[in-house]
Amino acid sequence: MILQIVGYKNAGKTTLMSHTIALLKKQQLTVATLKHHGHETEDITLQDDQVDHMKHFQAGADQSIVQGQAYQQTVTRTRKQTLTEIIDKSVTIDFDVLLIEGFKHADYAKVIVYQNEAELAQLKQCTHVVYAINLEDEGALAQYDAWMMQQIKGMK
DSSP states (O other), rough: EEEEEEEEEEEEEEEHHHHHHHHHHHTTEEEEEOOOOOOTTTTOOOTTSHHHHHHHHHTTTTTTEOOOOSSSEEEOOOOOOOOOHHHHHHSSOOOEEEEOOOOOOOEEEEEEEOOOOOHHHHHSSSSTTTEOOOTTTTTTHHHHHHHHHHHHHOOO
């Protein structure tokens, strides 16, 4: 399953992503995440360049990978890609669920996170909206959890 969580700044997207990851992991599912850096005029901040693999990258490597005991980290120079290209080229594990924060204009199922009716109206114009949540509403997370459990029913 691929599911996007979209909304405007400070609506609670990252909060809902973290909540959803924990819910899915309790169900023993393999979860991958992908986030759109929504700040169009800035690039992402990379890890400190004092670690060896980042020294390689700063020296001009197009990709640098570091492997530890339980984690692997990769940094890659690439042109800006579409969400589908990122999924195809960069998601390297077999997942049960891929959660995506952002990429409002992509064509996957979307949960919209909103703070007010104006945001809800705007976000409902996105394609493939399957659920809408305002985290300030009483009982919103419990209702979302029940909905999410229905979505993953039978995946295990």
